[in-house]
Amino acid sequence: MHNLSVLKKLLLTFAVLLIALGSIGYFYYNRWKKDVQQVAAIPYILESSALVCDLESVGKQWANFREGAIGQDLSMLPFFTNVQPSLTFLVQAGVDKNLLDELSLIISIHGLSEEEIGYVFYLDIRKPTTNSLLAFLENQRKNNKYKFETRNYAGYSITSVRQPSAKGTKTLYMLKQGNYIMLSFSELLIEDIIRGLSYKERSAFLSMKKTSYKQGSLYINFPKIPSLLRVFLKQEYGCKLGTQLVGALPAAQLELKLSNHYLLLNGVTKNSLTSSNKSYWIDGLAKDNPNSFRLASYIPSSCAVVQYYTFKDAEMFANAMCSYRNKQRNDQATTFKENRSIKNSLNSLLKSDFGRCTLGPDLTDQLLFIHINNVERATDILEEVKLIAVPGEQQISKWSTIYPVNNQVFKNWLPSIIFPDFEPQLLTILDNYIILANSFSALKQLQKAHEQGNTWGTENSRQQRFLSSTLESANFSMFINLEYAWPLVTQRLKPAWKAVFDKHLGNFRKFGYASLQFVNTPQVDQQVHSMNILLAHVANKEEVSPSLQADKTPTLPFFQTEAPISSRLFFVETHKKDDPHVLVQDALDQLYFLDNVGKLVWKKKLEGPILTDILLIDLYKNNKWQYACATSDSLHIIDYTGQEVSHYPKKSPQSGKDVKINIIDYSGDKNYRFLMTDSRGNIYLRDAQYRPLPGWNPKSLHAPFAITPFHIRVYKDYFISLQTNGMLSALNRRGQLYPGFPIKIQENVYNPLIIQRGNHPSTTRLIILTEEGKLYTYNLLGALQNKIQIPKTDYTARFILCPEVGSGNSYAIVRQDLDQVAVLDEQGNLLFEKKQEGEQTLNYQYYVFGSYQFYAITDPVKKKTYLYDVAGKAIHHLPLDNSGQEIKLFFTETTRQLLVYTSLNKSILKYELTVEERLETTKIEDPDLSAA
Structure with missing residues (x-):
């Protein structure tokens, strides 16, 4: 199922399935x-x-x-x-x-x-x-x-x-x-x-x-x-494609959904009742958790097809795929006798994924990306097994070294089992990937795409927008750029069907991209995979209103950084009691401190990007604030003048990108504790002199955190943590669990936790929302007080909890689906709905100013922020420019003036908007999220 001819057959399957479904007449x-x-x-x-x-x-x-x-x-x-x-x-x-x-x-x-x-x-x-x-x-x-x-x-x-x-x-x-x-x-x-x-x-x-x-x-x-394909395809193509599909999987049951520009089929594969001994391609897929797609920033825009596998145990995956291939009758006569030593050496380099990219328009140039875990030793290992030797004569100026490849050695490697027809000629190493190419032309296209920034990961490209609508993680993914695939399809249709296709080619070409993905979802008694097919229809340019294209939102100049802004805007207090100042970091890791009118106070370069919130601390107890934050390696405390506090920065207990920090002040006497976490589920607690505290060096909870653990005092001191595996814990100052904890929620959790303080542990509420829409309320005694299922209108819907910015005591709920966003109140009642296209991650914020409530929805792909009131009325007739980071709102209720701060590229933007008074009976027609 993995050679070039099969690839072309798979492309053909998408089109033929579309035609077959079309003949039914209902989508x-x-x-x-x-x-x-x-x-x-x-x-x-x-x-x-x-x-x-x-x-x-x-x-x-x-x-x-x-x-x-x-x-x-x-x-x-x-x-x-x-x-x-x-x-x-x-x-x-x-x-x-x-x-x-x-x-x-x-x-x-x-x-x-x-x-x-x-x-x-x-x-x-x-x-x-x-x-x-x-x-x-x-x-x-x-x-x-x-x-x-x-x-x-x-x-x-x-x-x-x-x-x-x-x-x-x-x-x-x-x-x-x-x-x-x-x-x-x-x-x-x-x-x-x-x-x-x-x-x-x-x-x-x-x-x-x-x-x-x-x-x-x-x-x-x-x-x-195959009996259906023979109606549409020439005999030589129908027979070959049918044979491959019969060996792919026995059956699938899919639910169908159509939005304005997406056709989605999602469901599960099914095991056969009559051929339990038969080996299927899908049985060879990895049995462990899937990974996300990591190749977008490498794939040239000219790519027609990507086939991508993820796994954790390379050896187990290789054995499963070998078993599948050896049971196929056509493979038995040509079984390759592997060199186990070479195989083990090469497979030891594998990390978690690899994928093949076929470049358009002729589908001959190919690239194979292999994620490796030992970049420093990679070249030595490749030379030891004689996969490569000396650099080749053909090189690309100012680029990675290119080596000729020994194909016989390559056949021992797992990627060769998956793609047996792929015949690499050249090899290079880029970042953490070994890249093999079947031609020098393929490598030239790769180098040129990177040099020009023209890849599938390019911001706001069609490919990136499409990828954002596919499954975030899968065991196998195939992404197709149909611009290059349609001609291949028409060549293989029977004359009568080709005539129909050619006549309506303009209609078919409106379908720009397609994806096929499988996700391992094991059941108690069988191995099942979720199956997802997505077909993307390309929007017409004229669908955007000319008046919206011509109109512009007025902005006030605030500040320009040297490099593109990489962090959100942190508005912080100062000891001067002025309006809040701004801290922001750019792509060169420079931290800027700006006053309330956008004037630069100081600029400081850090060793890496800030990964945490920026927190206020008065370490000297002199009523002058300092600013604490962490990079992947260090904890920084910086004062108003831009200087590090004495003895800082401090080395983080554990390096990593998933670091979180919090500052604990038990009694409000500025006798601080520093709380830090890492990606493994460890909590570290240090005193004001940064010395480890007993019971917290570390406190291991064994799973990543969904929130930054925090402290609350309600008669006693509680440290509250919520982890992505659904574990809710409450610990005392010695790191010991309180009775009633931990609480295991039977779902993964990625939403924030809401805490509503009461007068007693029994009346203090901990509120948790799962992605499936289950809303749990516990108290500090570990007792479940309430559990409700927010109405889930579609199986593709997921739920996001939006704490009120500032206090975090109240919250809104968002239900996001493939083509719609619904904003709900705390009880799950619908406030308003907006249409949107794609399942890309949107950022949501909820603001409350007295009797006014505002909802900000930011689309990082379109680089726009949409502002609504509680009735779903747009605050401004056009969305605001924004790179995708969280925004900041300030509101004066007496004048109804709303100040909005966003960032785009190198600019901090400031908008001054006026919120109108509205009658509840007024009917307003607004553009939806998909209109901009």
Whole structure:
């Protein structure tokens, strides 16, 4: 499944699957509850089914589909043109439109021959919509508009329906069994159902799971997909692609969702009932937790396809993939006899991921990126095993050294098992990656892309925007730039289908990117993978309003840094009692201290970027503030003049990028303690002289922190920590757990923790929100006081907790989905919703000023911040420029003047906005997040 020809077949699969789905005529689904329930298998579905679609509210979903950008492009295709006239005809003929809107339908799709696709429609007679259609047909029969004939077949009655007066129309065949009416234009398929009923044999078709309150799902039966592909593809391509798909995985059940510019299919793979001994490609994927995609900043923009694997145990992954390949009949005669010593040496370099990049437009130049864990020893190891020798004659000026590659040695390495057709010619090392290329041209494209900053990781590029909508972590990912893939598809279609494709090529090319991802999700009794397919539709430039393009938001000049700003803006108090000053750092690690009007007080270079908040401390107890912060290596305390406090900076207890700090003042007497954490779940507590304290050197909690641990005094001293594995702890000053703790929440947690202080530990509330929307409230005695599930309108939705900026006592809740952001109050009640495109991480902030509440939503990809009031009304008619960092608001309620500080590139921007008084009855139309 991993050679070049297979790569081209996989590209083709995306397009063919799209066409096959298109022939059904319905794409739009908008809700799926995650609580999947196993019910009785849907009856009478034939083993020969290649695809099965389970649809709800067909009329409504079709109407919604036609209104969206994707629907507007696809509705002109021949697969869709007959749908609307058919629905209109049924309504004009007397079928209740409301019942059509709510129609439920199951469709199985079959490849009957090289020219014909067959369908079976399943209608549940327990539903009013089905009875309405049956009543309509009976009415037509009585009026002699249709001719009904019944014949007996193997003890079952088959009814045929046709229009006697119309020439060339197909006959519809019907079979009633149990609670279902089955209809098909293929008499053969109806007879096949009866044969299955007569023999009373269990169908080998894998049982489907029904999801409660779902809108629609798609079941893919991979062994039967070749029968469907042969309808569309030339024979030589259809046979080869079909063989590869049969060996990929047995089946998958996917839920479908369509936003304005994204088609998403998400679900799980399913194991086979009849071929338990068969080896599938998916069984070879890593069984451990997935990693995020790390190659974006390396991949040239000209890349057409990326295939990317992640793993933790390289040896286990290699063994699984070898087992899969050796069971494939075509591999047995050419099994390579590996050199175990060379294999072990090379595999010892592997860290956690590797991926192949195929460059467009001809799909011949390729790059293989291998993440290594020992950069210092890499060249020595490669030379020891004779993968490389002396540098080659072809070099790129002022770039990494390039070596010729010994292909026979390379075949011992895990990446060669995964990509057996890849024949590297050259090798270089860049950062933590070994990069192999099959041509010097491929390396030149890589070097040029880096030199010009033209990669998939380039800020605000189409590729970056697409990647931000895909799964953040996966065991396998394939990303496709369809701009280069469409020509490949058309070359392999049969002439009739190629003519259709060429005629509507402009519509198809609106689909710019696609992704296929698998994530390991093991169950108790079986290995299951989540499967995710995303198809991205490219927005038309004219969709952005010309008035919005021309208008500009006025800004006041505040300050310009030497290099792009890399931190958020820290507004801090000073001993001079002036308005807050600003601390900010740039990409050169220079820290700037600005007064309240943007005048530079001092500038200081640190050894690295600031990774923590900047905290106030009066270390000398003279009522003059100093500013504490930490880099990956050091704790800094800097005074008002820009000088480090005596004996600082101090070495951090543990170096790393996930450092957190807090300053503890038990009694408010400025007898400080320094709290620091690392990425391993350790808490370190030091006294004012930076000496380790007993019980805290370190206090190991064994998992990363979701928040910076903090101290609160309610009769006693409590240290509160919340970790990403869902562990909530409360410790005393000696580092010992209080009774009732730790509390294990059965989900991972990445949101902040809200603490609402009471007069007693029993009335002090700790509030936690999981990404799945479960809101927990505990007290300091460890007792659960409340637990609610915030309504989850879609299975792709995730929840974010937004503490009130400043006090952190109150909070708002955000529910973010693929195409919508909803802002909720503390009880989970909806305040307002805004449309948005993509699943990229947005930054949310919640401000309260007296009776005024403001919600800031920042899109780091678009570099915009949107400001709303509690009713969802935009504070300004245009979003504000912002690099993606948190913003700062100041508000004067008497004048209703709002000051907004943001940063963009090297500039700190200041906006002065006026908040209007509004009547609750006023209806306001606002642009959504997707409009800018």
